[in-house]
Amino acid sequence: xxxxxxxxxxxxxxxxxxxxxxxxxxxxxxxxxxxxxxxxxxxxxxxxxxxxxxxxxxxxxxxxxxxxxxxxxxxxxxxxxxxxxxxxxxxxxxxxxxxxxxxxxxxxxxxxxxxxxxxxxxxxxxxxxxxxxxxxxxxxxxxxxxxxxxxxxxxxxxxxxxxxxxxxxxxxxxxxxxxxxxxxxxxxxxxxxxxx
Amino acid sequence: xxxxxxxxxxxxxxxxxxxxxxxxxxxxxxxxxxxxxxxxxxxxxxxxxxxxxxxxxxxxxxxxxxxxxxxxxxxxxxxxxxxxxxxxxxxxxxxxxxxxxxxxxxxxxxxxxxxxxxxxxxxxxxxxxxxxxxxxxxxxxxxxxxxxxxxxxxxxxxxxxxxxxxxxxxxxxxxxxxxxxxxxxxxxxxx
Numbered sequence: 001x002x003x004x005x006x007x008x009x010x011x012x013x014x015x016x017x018x019x020x021x022x023x024x025x026x027x028x029x030x031x032x033x034x035x036x037x038x039x040x041x042x043x044x045x046x047x048x049x050x051x052x053x054x055x056x057x058x059x060x061x062x063x064x065x066x067x068x069x070x071x072x073x074x075x076x077x078x079x080x081x082x083x084x085x086x087x088x089x090x091x092x093x094x095x096x097x098x099x100x101x102x103x104x105x106x107x108x109x110x111x112x113x114x115x116x117x118x119x120x121x122x123x124x125x126x127x128x129x130x131x132x133x134x135x136x137x138x139x140x141x142x143x144x145x146x147x148x149x150x151x152x153x154x155x156x157x158x159x160x161x162x163x164x165x166x167x168x169x170x171x172x173x174x175x176x177x178x179x180x181x182x183x184x185x186x187x188x189x190x191x192x193x194x195x196x
Numbered sequence: 197x198x199x200x201x202x203x204x205x206x207x208x209x210x211x212x213x214x215x216x217x218x219x220x221x222x223x224x225x226x227x228x229x230x231x232x233x234x235x236x237x238x239x240x241x242x243x244x245x246x247x248x249x250x251x252x253x254x255x256x257x258x259x260x261x262x263x264x265x266x267x268x269x270x271x272x273x274x275x276x277x278x279x280x281x282x283x284x285x286x287x288x289x290x291x292x293x294x295x296x297x298x299x300x301x302x303x304x305x306x307x308x309x310x311x312x313x314x315x316x317x318x319x320x321x322x323x324x325x326x327x328x329x330x331x332x333x334x335x336x337x338x339x340x341x342x343x344x345x346x347x348x349x350x351x352x353x354x355x356x357x358x359x360x361x362x363x364x365x366x367x368x369x370x371x372x373x374x375x376x377x378x379x380x381x382x383x384x385x386x387x
């Protein structure tokens with residue numbers, strides 16, 4: 001197999017200040033890169049696995065507002081389950097009045113966590129329409145819904161019902177999104193840890 | 197090697213890894229040809245898994261959750277199957293092996309080991325000559341034999357240790373003849 005001309009390669013690498021790379025074998029370098037990539041991809045695939053298992057695009061969400069106090073506070077982490085679409089035909093009841101659901105308002109990416117206060121269903125099983133209201137709000141969510149709509153479509157807009165929660169843990173993400181400079185600090189610290 | 201290998205004298209993993217890494221270049225200089233099959237399989241498996249994860253990310257990002265649900269399910273399943281196999285490969289097949297190479301028809305496999313809190317380097321060398329049954333040699337030597345007080349690896353004693361450990365080299369190399377008693381083979385058994 002062919003070998004690169006040594007003089008040309010080393011001369012150009014010295015010029016770029018990369019002469020140390022000469023001593024790195026390609027397999028060792030690839031191995032290091034692989035280890036790093038495996039950590040990232042395993043974390044991602046675990047998230048995707050959970051997403052597929054719960055059938056929800058975002059199976060874990062953080063409570064962003066205080067509209068569900070005293071049940072949920074800002075910063076609580078919620079676990080969602082999106083496989084209860086059996087739309088109220090016995091024996092498996094679907095989403096019930098009183099359940100807490102998470103939905104995305106069309107056009108905005110903010111998940112809203114509120115309680116189902118009313119539901120409407122036509123003669124066929126779908127679509128199931130829900131009316132929601134935050135416990136801590138005076139009015140129901142009609143104003144939050146898309147223009148001209150007085151209801152939520154369970155299949156299309158709701159991303160899941162809450163089946164469990166961990167208090168306070170999600171506050172870190174709120175801090176990071178409200179104070180963007182913290183992201184830079186965090187990345188800087190992580191970068192330092194890798195180099196040193 | 198232009199850069200002198202250096203290890204932290206108080207960190208046993210570093211001493212072991214530095215010693216491990218120094219074996220391949222030395223053997224290469226003695227005419228041994230290294231076989232990269234173990235490493236290559238590991239890299240191929242690993243990067244296949246990473247590619248699956250990467251393309252899952254790409255399609256999910258561009259097409260959204262609903263359209264890619266089924267594809268994601270298969271991708272996640274495939275990813276974890278490959279990952280499990282990769283873990284087995286690293287643990288079972290590679291497990292401890294730091295060098296596989298051949299010269300003049302003789303194939304050797306070197307595995308290394310260092311016990312916790314013990315500054316002794318253990319090597320297990322399986323040597324297969326053509327037409328004969330493989331022999332296993334186990335040698336050990338203290339790290340202090342080839343690391344100086346500042347942590348640099350001193351080449352001569354290390355090379356002597358290695359060449360005395362490999363049966364086909366111990367008989368022929370000048371270092372082997374000169375310092376035959378340096379290495380202490382624990383056992384030489386025919387597999």
